[in-house]
Amino acid sequence: MVVESPAGFGRVEVSHYSLNDQVVEGLRALDVPAFSVQYHPEAAAGPHDSMYLFDRFADLVRARRAGEPLDAATATATTPAADVTKEVN
Numbered sequence: 001m002v003v004e005s006p007a008g009f010g011r012v013e014v015s016h017y018s019l020n021d022q023v024v025e026g027l028r029a030l031d032v033p034a035f036s037v038q039y040h041p042e043a044a045a046g047p048h049d050s051m052y053l054f055d056r057f058a059d060l061v062r063a064r065r066a067g068e069p070l071d072a073a074t075a076t077a078t079t080p081a082a083d084v085t086k087e088v089n
Contacts, residue, residue, distance in 0.1 A: 002030065009034070033064050 010031025
């Protein structure tokens with residue numbers, strides 16, 4: 001579901017939510033180069049558990065530099081299978 005940001009950042013959509021209690025844990029901005037995630041994946045602790053987010057950030061920076069659409073950089077990133085959250089596609 002896409003909604004307007006109440007803070008005036010344009011359209012945003014939920015990108016992650018908890019499988020335990022359905023709490024929103026991540027947002028993806030559709031009109032500005034930004035995303036957020038707030039959770040701690042307990043299934044695979046360590047520095048590698050959020051590596052896909054750093055990959056997504058690097059893709060977003062590269063796309064921004066190349067002048068590509070914002071959604072092209074974040075649409076292909078995947079969530080690790082061991083993550084306790086679910087990414088909404």
